[in-house]
Amino acid sequence: MTIERMIEEQARKWQxxxxxxxxxxxxxxxxxxxSREPGSEGHVLAKKIAEELKxxxxxxxxxHQVSKSANMSERVVQSLDEKxxxxxxxxxxxxxTSRWFWGDEYVHHLTKVIGTIHEHGNAVIxxxxxxxVLPPEETLRLRFVAPFDVRIQNISKEQSISxxxxxxxxxxxxxxxxxxxxxxFHTDIDDSVNYDMxxxxxxxxxxxxxxIVTASLKFKKLPARRRFDPKPEGKA
Numbered sequence: 001m002t003i004e005r006m007i008e009e010q011a012r013k014w015q016x017x018x019x020x021x022x023x024x025x026x027x028x029x030x031x032x033x034x035s036r037e038p039g040s041e042g043h044v045l046a047k048k049i050a051e052e053l054k055x056x057x058x059x060x061x062x063x064h065q066v067s068k069s070a071n072m073s074e075r076v077v078q079s080l081d082e083k084x085x086x087x088x089x090x091x092x093x094x095x096x097t098s099r100w101f102w103g104d105e106y107v108h109h110l111t112k113v114i115g116t117i118h119e120h121g122n123a124v125i126x127x128x129x130x131x132x133v134l135p136p137e138e139t140l141r142l143r144f145v146a147p148f149d150v151r152i153q154n155i156s157k158e159q160s161i162s163x164x165x166x167x168x169x170x171x172x173x174x175x176x177x178x179x180x181x182x183x184x185f186h187t188d189i190d191d192s193v194n195y196d197m198x199x200x201x202x203x204x205x206x207x208x209x210x211x212i213v214t215a216s217l218k219f220k221k222l223p224a225r226r227r228f229d230p231k232p233e234g235k236a
Contacts, residue, residue, distance in 0.1 A: 003065045007072055010056070011079045014120050018081070028121025029055060030217050033131040035189065036144040038173035039151025039158075039166070040201050043126065045144060045209060050124040052210050053217075058117055060127030067110040067128075076116050088115045095133070107184050127177075131194055132185040140220055142213065143195040146202045196220060 001009075032049065036042025043059065050057035066072045080088065092111055114133045117123050131141040146154070148170075155166035181189040192198050197216060199209060 003062065004072065006062065007066060007075055011075065013056075014079045017120070017122070028119070029053075029123075030140060031118050031121055031134065031138065032124045032140045032142060032213070032217075033134065034124060034126045034142050034144065035131060035195065036127075037146060037151060038170045038177075039154040040144040040146040041154060041206075042144040042201075045201065045206060046124050046126045048206055049210055049213055052214065053124075055122040055124060057124045058126065063110065063113055063125070063128045063130075067106055067113050070105075070109060073109040073113055077112050080116060080119055084119045088112065088119055091115060091135070104184070129181050129185050132181070132187065136196075140213070140217055141195045141197075143192075143198045144201050145198060146200060150202045 030053070034042055034046045034049075036045075046059070047057055066076060077085065077088070092108075092115065095111065110128060111133055114125060114128065114130050117125060118134050118139070131139065131143075151170055152163050152166045155161070155169055156163045159166065159169070161169070178189050181187060187194060197212075199212065201209065204212070
């Protein structure tokens, strides 16, 4: 399926969910951002967490491709109603004035795309500095790490390449990700203050990690972000 088709399908899904929330006055669901070291099995875990919680997964490739296209980015933002767009615009303005000034068109679209996903809720966002963009009080921010030699073995097995090539792959990916975060968010991707939890995936099973994440959603007590005010009593 093409990225354009995926966006169309997602927009329809968002609209249906929005209609249900309007009728039932339900709050939006959780948003989890995931950053990971290459070879730490972060992508696999992101998929499993989304499946366990029955929420959508947006990986860095999807977000990157949509953010590169002004047309696709606008189609994503159009899935919001006027109230939600106002919330998103205010947050972007806050980021520009209080954190960083972004003159880059790509990052402007990136921020809008990530912000739109956040407004809809019920999502796992993998990579692209989402944890730097979204309000920390409304997001569970995870980072997955693992010992270097373990990551080499994981990449070697996953991509069916030699350990030397796996090592070079990790060096390149780490360099690119660090440079991306440093350039656009003026911080170090490894700085633990940017996350709620940093989890070493080598010493825990996938099921244990999923249990930890699920419990953390309760302990952090993410606010119920009601997008639709209940109608006054007695009103139609």
